[in-house]
Amino acid sequence: MIQLSHISKIYKNDSVETIALDDISFKVKEGEFMAIMGASGSGKSTLMHIMGALDLPTKGTYILDGEDVGKLEDDELAEIRNRKIGFVFQAFNLLPRTSALKNVAMPMVYAGVSKEERKEKAKKFLEMVGLADKIDHTPNQLSGGQQQRVAIARALVMNPRLILADEPTGNIATTQAEEIMAIFQDLNDNGHTIVMITHEPNIAEHAKRIIHLRDGKIVNDGNHHKQRRVKR
Amino acid sequence: MDISELFFEAIGTLTLNKLRTGLATLGIIIGIGSVIALVSLGQSSQKAVAAQIQSLGSNLLTVIPGAQSAGFVRGAAGGATTLTYEDARALQTSPQVTTVKNVSPEFSRRTQVTTGRKNTNTQILGVTPSYMEVRKVSLASGSFISARDVESMTKVAILGSQVVSDLFGDGVNPVGQSIRINNISFRVIGVAESRGGTGFQNQDDVVFVPLTTAQKQLFGADYVTSISVEAQNESVMTQAQDEIGYLLLARHKLKDPASADFTIFSQNDILGAASAVTGTFTTLLSGIAAISLLVGGIGIMNIMLVTVTERTREIGLRKALGAKKKIIIAQFLIESIILTFAGGVIGMVAGVATSYIISNMINLPFALSPNSVLLAIGVSGAIGVLFGWYPAQKAANLQPIEALRYE
Ligand SMILES: Nc1ncnc2c1ncn2[C@@H]1O[C@H](COP(=O)(O)OP(=O)(O)OP(=O)(O)O)[C@@H](O)[C@H]1O
Numbered sequence: 001m002i003q004l005s006h007i008s009k010i011y012k013n014d015s016v017e018t019i020a021l022d023d024i025s026f027k028v029k030e031g032e033f034m035a036i037m038g039a040s041g042s043g044k045s046t047l048m049h050i051m052g053a054l055d056l057p058t059k060g061t062y063i064l065d066g067e068d069v070g071k072l073e074d075d076e077l078a079e080i081r082n083r084k085i086g087f088v089f090q091a092f093n094l095l096p097r098t099s100a101l102k103n104v105a106m107p108m109v110y111a112g113v114s115k116e117e118r119k120e121k122a123k124k125f126l127e128m129v130g131l132a133d134k135i136d137h138t139p140n141q142l143s144g145g146q147q148q149r150v151a152i153a154r155a156l157v158m159n160p161r162l163i164l165a166d167e168p169t170g171n172i173a174t175t176q177a178e179e180i181m182a183i184f185q186d187l188n189d190n191g192h193t194i195v196m197i198t199h200e201p202n203i204a205e206h207a208k209r210i211i212h213l214r215d216g217k218i219v220n221d222g223n224h225h226k227q228r229r230v231k232r
Numbered sequence: 233m234d235i236s237e238l239f240f241e242a243i244g245t246l247t248l249n250k251l252r253t254g255l256a257t258l259g260i261i262i263g264i265g266s267v268i269a270l271v272s273l274g275q276s277s278q279k280a281v282a283a284q285i286q287s288l289g290s291n292l293l294t295v296i297p298g299a300q301s302a303g304f305v306r307g308a309a310g311g312a313t314t315l316t317y318e319d320a321r322a323l324q325t326s327p328q329v330t331t332v333k334n335v336s337p338e339f340s341r342r343t344q345v346t347t348g349r350k351n352t353n354t355q356i357l358g359v360t361p362s363y364m365e366v367r368k369v370s371l372a373s374g375s376f377i378s379a380r381d382v383e384s385m386t387k388v389a390i391l392g393s394q395v396v397s398d399l400f401g402d403g404v405n406p407v408g409q410s411i412r413i414n415n416i417s418f419r420v421i422g423v424a425e426s427r428g429g430t431g432f433q434n435q436d437d438v439v440f441v442p443l444t445t446a447q448k449q450l451f452g453a454d455y456v457t458s459i460s461v462e463a464q465n466e467s468v469m470t471q472a473q474d475e476i477g478y479l480l481l482a483r484h485k486l487k488d489p490a491s492a493d494f495t496i497f498s499q500n501d502i503l504g505a506a507s508a509v510t511g512t513f514t515t516l517l518s519g520i521a522a523i524s525l526l527v528g529g530i531g532i533m534n535i536m537l538v539t540v541t542e543r544t545r546e547i548g549l550r551k552a553l554g555a556k557k558k559i560i561i562a563q564f565l566i567e568s569i570i571l572t573f574a575g576g577v578i579g580m581v582a583g584v585a586t587s588y589i590i591s592n593m594i595n596l597p598f599a600l601s602p603n604s605v606l607l608a609i610g611v612s613g614a615i616g617v618l619f620g621w622y623p624a625q626k627a628a629n630l631q632p633i634e635a636l637r638y639e
Pocket residue numbers: 011012013018019020038039040041042043044045046047090637
């Protein structure tokens with residue numbers, strides 16, 4: 001489903017060059033559940049943005065469902081982000097002064113879903129993440145963990161085949177984090193491809209495969225049982 | 233997401249910051265308002281001038297002595313003395329002139345008129361009986377100058393209503409009384425119906441006497457100051473103008489029409505000259521007003537750019553979630569169009585009200601063509617598109633991740 005070949009991302013600010021990703025190549029098959037781990041600043045989010053068709057690499061090609069993302073127009077990228085990918089941002093990125101319900105419904109607005117259906121579906125997904133009683137709250141009336149769950153609901157609401165989650169449980173208490181993981185597990189069992197970034201090994205354990213990044217390079221790639229063995 | 237949804241969302245955003253929205257539209261309100269007010273006032277004065285000139289009849293030609301000069305100078309008649317009563321009679325009787333119905337030679341000069349107790353300075357008009365028909369004069373009482381009066385130079389006078397009130401007081405019938413013009417006694421035989429008169433001159437401030445009496449007895453002149461000609465109808469005006477021109481050239485023994493010592497013009501010529509003046513004036517003022525509209529448009533653009541910058545993160549998020557360029561452009565264009573359109577409508581109402589009040593104050597008929605209203609509304613919408621386009625484009629072309637990172 002996903003194929004990255006020799007992906008590099010270099011940020012140039014004035015004269016300072018930051019190599020965020022350095023010649024990364026890997027594949028993700030349809031139906032995989034993968035975790036990306038690595039220290040802060042190792043390039044996890046940068047990689048995720050490229051996989052989510054939100055950003056373009058400086059070098060290398062990214063093939064998603066057989067299409068070279070680097071060659072697509074802005075509007076085609078928007079379409080892909082809308083239909084194929086559910087993205088959970090590390091910083092949530094909810095629309096301020098806008099209710100949780102409307103925030104979750106937003107991707108459906110651009111998919112041309114009718115108003116009633118939008119409302120109904122958004123409600124259902126907010127219930128699923130345990131926020132049934134908070135649908136009318138605006139982001140500044142919600143805790144960090146609640147905001148994160150709104151962001152997750154928004155990523156799932158279009159029923160995308162690929163779910164990219166940047167630290168989806170970073171602000172959530174362990175019990176609720178397990179609930180979120182159960183949802184992800186369930187989606188994965190139903191054939192959705194999931195890639196998530198996490199710091200926490202016990203969350204990463206839910207994934208069948210873990211990639212380790214260090215300074216923009218892949219240092220380890222394998223299923224987590226091997227991983228454990230390596231650690232031991 | 234359809235237009236109505238975008239529209240309501242835009243209204244929501246605009247009401248979030250009412251003061252800013254109000255200030256942004258103010259420029260458009262002032263711009264459209266002043267354009268509308270000035271155009272309307274221009275149309276009002278044009279209408280007033282046209283009504284006055286047209287009241288004399290559209291088949292009226294006037295011949296004045298003196299060569300054609302650039303522009304139109306009414307006082308030019310005083311200088312030259314090349315037209316005579318005989319010229320007028322020839323116009324009436326010549327077989328070469330087929331399109332003329334009535335000819336009215338006139339001698340006009342201002343002088344002092346007195347009853348002994350009161351006096352006034354007024355216009356003495358020496359005329360023949362055809363004046364009444366040609367210049368559409370009707371009488372309030374008494375009778376007008378007859379052919380016999382002209383033949384025998386009788387000393388009779390018909391007074392305009394202004395002169396009656398100046399010399400005899402309001403509501404007095406002076407028929408049968410006598411007045412003195414240049415110390416010669418005249419018997420009042422009639423009073424002309426009031427015609428009102430604004431603009432060029434007061435048409436009631438006049439005393440009519442027989443043409444020959446004015447020429448010989450009062451002012452010792454053998455020329456006329458103008459000849460009014462009534463053509464058969466409106467469609468033969470050009471032909472009448474040509475016939476009169478050829479006859480007078482021949483009578484004055486002139487070969488080259490360019491050397492003509494007289495000038496012929498129609499009411500339409502005057503109307504044309506007058507509307508050219510008011511038209512230029514209106515255009516000029518509207519041009520200045522249009523500049524304020526432009527400034528208003530730039531204000532809108534400025535506000536929209538600020539809005540786009542402020543909402544960079546929001547735009548980035550919308551794009552990240554699948555908003556296409558078109559919908560982002562529509563979102564911002566709709567906002568700027570609402571701003572300018574609302575400004576346009578309010579400005580139009582303000583402009584119409586201003587023009588209505590002013591034209592009432594200075595006694596003009598209120599006029600406003602529906603075209604200029606439609607134009608104003610169209611223009612204000614177009615300004616929204618024009619000045620909203622760049623900010624909207626700027627928003628639509630933002631890259632999602634960069635925009636989301638903006639602070
Ligand atoms: N827009 C940018 N301009 C310059 N440098 C950038 C930019 N975005 C990211 N970087 C740099 O790229 C590197 C990778 O950043 P990235 O956000 O991918 O890290 P991360 O692995 O997600 O870290 P964290 O775990 O803290 O979220 C960092 O060194 C960061 O400073």
